[in-house]
């Protein structure tokens with residue numbers, strides 16, 4: 199089959215786009231507003247961009263606020279910082295729960311049974327239950343041109359200025375034990391995948 203996204207002529211039960219670019223890592227983004235109120239939400243239009251400086255991005259769609267922004271975007275653009283927490287098999291339900299839009303009077307961290315830890319280089323706390331945290335300095339936002347207002351996304355870029363790795367996830371050889379870490383990735387629909395000892399394989403690059 200062939201379809202042109204802007205014509206919405208795929209004819210399938212659901213938009214297949216996010217079932218084709220898979221698995222996508224999940225940036226479990228913590229941020230704070232101007233008064234220090236903490237916010238946490240998962241973003242799977244998320245990835246590493248480059249090594250130097252280590253840079254990450256995520257894309258936020260239209261939010262429920264009167265400014266049309268999701269809380270994460272607004273918080274990051276005003277505070278100038280954020281933290282990416284690694285979502286793993288152990289925290290999958292909590293991660294999912296933090297995608298709910300809750301009024302500010304609800305403490306979503308407490309509701310999800312999570313706890314926070316202070317960061318070292320940014321004011322935004324990190325999630326204690328996540329084994330890896332990337333402390334980020336906000337770099338810039340890029341508006342993605344879109345054919346309809348309701349579908350607009352903004353790409354947010356951040357420089358990773360500090361990295362926390364849980365000590366038991368570092369092997370005696372100085373490598374990251376990803377099989378033990380068990381990160382999860384997003385597929386399409388309601389589906390996810392898990393990286394573990396069964397699913398990792400190695401390929402040597404040709405000379």
Ligand SMILES: Cc1cc2nc3c(=O)[nH]c(=O)nc-3n(C[C@H](O)[C@H](O)[C@H](O)COP(=O)(O)O)c2cc1C
Nearest residue numbers: 239240241242243257258259268269270297298299
């Ligand atoms: C696994 C997962 C991935 C998500 N990825 C995105 C995404 O890439 N972009 C987006 O705008 N919303 C995404 N969402 C929805 C947001 O998490 C949700 O809108 C959340 O309420 C935003 O919170 P905020 O307003 O506190 O930033 C995702 C939800 C889940 C469960």
